[in-house]
Amino acid sequence: MSQSVTVDVTVGGRSYPVVVGHGVVERLGSLLPATARRVAVVSQAGIPLTVDPGVESVVVHIGHGEEYKSLATVEMLCDRFAEMRLTRHDAVVAVGGGMVTDVAGFAASSWHRGVPVLHVATTLLGMVDAAIGGKTGVNLRAGKNLVGAFWQPHAVICDLDALATLPERELRCGMGEMAKYHFLTGDNLLAMEWPERIGRCVQIKADVVAADEREDPTNRRGRAILNYGHTLAHALEIATGHDLAHGEAVAVGLVYAARVADALERIDSARVAAHDEVVRSYGLRAALPAGLDPDVLIELMARDKKVVDAGLTFVLDGPDGVETVPGVSESIARAALAAMPR
Numbered sequence: 204m205s206q207s208v209t210v211d212v213t214v215g216g217r218s219y220p221v222v223v224g225h226g227v228v229e230r231l232g233s234l235l236p237a238t239a240r241r242v243a244v245v246s247q248a249g250i251p252l253t254v255d256p257g258v259e260s261v262v263v264h265i266g267h268g269e270e271y272k273s274l275a276t277v278e279m280l281c282d283r284f285a286e287m288r289l290t291r292h293d294a295v296v297a298v299g300g301g302m303v304t305d306v307a308g309f310a311a312s313s314w315h316r317g318v319p320v321l322h323v324a325t326t327l328l329g330m331v332d333a334a335i336g337g338k339t340g341v342n343l344r345a346g347k348n349l350v351g352a353f354w355q356p357h358a359v360i361c362d363l364d365a366l367a368t369l370p371e372r373e374l375r376c377g378m379g380e381m382a383k384y385h386f387l388t389g390d391n392l393l394a395m396e397w398p399e400r401i402g403r404c405v406q407i408k409a410d411v412v413a414a415d416e417r418e419d420p421t422n423r424r425g426r427a428i429l430n431y432g433h434t435l436a437h438a439l440e441i442a443t444g445h446d447l448a449h450g451e452a453v454a455v456g457l458v459y460a461a462r463v464a465d466a467l468e469r470i471d472s473a474r475v476a477a478h479d480e481v482v483r484s485y486g487l488r489a490a491l492p493a494g495l496d497p498d499v500l501i502e503l504m505a506r507d508k509k510v511v512d513a514g515l516t517f518v519l520d521g522p523d524g525v526e527t528v529p530g531v532s533e534s535i536a537r538a539a540l541a542a543m544p545r
């Protein structure tokens with residue numbers, strides 16, 4: 204087997220391995236809890252990775268698309284767990300991108316009040332972001348990820364072989380989050396080989412999560428900094444009717460956050476230029492898509508769930524690094540939009 208990297212993630216006094224490398228899915232059996240006699244494998248049609256847990260297993264497929272990230276899917280999964288008599292000593296294995304690991308993780312968190320879940324992440328975004336950190340959940344009509352639980356996985360497997368079939372666009376989405384990590388730490392992730400690169404992203408997210416597992420709203424440098432670039436990104440996803448995928452929107456959002464920080468005199472023009480360069484170096488577009496109404500974007504940003512009280516709340520770079528900054532005026536937000544590369 205070629206080289207692999209294992210990152211031990213410690214959260215809330217417990218530690219679990221994240222194994223990154225080519226062919227590492229073969230280690231699934233050895234990573235299961237010793238008590239597991241049955242495994243429910245949750246995946247989606249078209250996901251090329253097959254897994255062999257080495258014990259009795261049942262594969263359950265969930266639908267494609269965010270509308271299947273739902274309580275109905277959780278109910279369907281739990282019905283299947285009941286049929287196969289999955290106990291608390293057994294395990295759920297989620298094989299897929301963030302959509303699968305979020306839903307399967309949430310079903311696992313509530314089945315018998317919690318059974319171990321192992322994530323086999325098959326998208327770049329899943330490997331560097333969604334499978335790490337223990338947030339699970341589903342959408343409601345009222346909004347995304349409104350129902351969920353913190354449920355840390357028992358182990359995570361990032362088999363790089365899965366990335367060979369991943370559509371270009373999905374790869375770009377992962378690169379958007381990677382560019383975000385670049386700014387959180389200053390690490391040039393592009394200078395690393397793939398296993399180290401993903402391992403490092405996992406470590407960066409794990410360190411942030413370890414310090415603030417439950418996202419304490421008063422912690423300005425806690426888990427909230429993982430939303431760097433995300434305030435405009437969420438608005439762009441909605442305003443473009445999802446023409447811009449999440450990671451692509453995050454890339455533009457990072458460049459925008461730099462303009463906001465500049466307008467507040469938190470960073471200098473060289474640091475703003477560095478944002479544009481870094482985003483482009485990760486193969487992403489920095490420019491604001493044409494034809495979007497600034498009023499609509501401001502309105503959408505004001506509705507973003509991370510926003511509190513007066514003014515807009517952003518996660519911004521500054522002399523002490525990236526942190527949450529509340530009370531940003533609408534005129535600053537507008538000026539920063541006007542200063543965006545086109």
Ligand SMILES: NC(=O)c1ccc[n+]([C@@H]2O[C@H](COP(=O)([O-])OP(=O)(O)OC[C@H]3O[C@@H](n4cnc5c(N)ncnc54)[C@H](O)[C@@H]3O)[C@@H](O)[C@H]2O)c1
Nearest residue numbers: 247300301302303325326328329332333338365366368369
């Ligand atoms: N829990 C968290 O902390 C967290 C963080 C970020 C995002 N998320 C969630 O993650 C979801 C997005 O995840 P995603 O970007 O991984 O998308 P996704 O899971 O929707 O996967 C995208 C598409 O790629 C397909 N696919 C997956 N792996 C493949 C492979 N190896 N080859 C070919 N096709 C493959 C999937 O079947 C799907 O059609 C969102 O629901 C988001 O809310 C959660």
Ligand SMILES: [Zn+2]
Nearest residue numbers: 380433449453
């Ligand atoms: Zn994101």
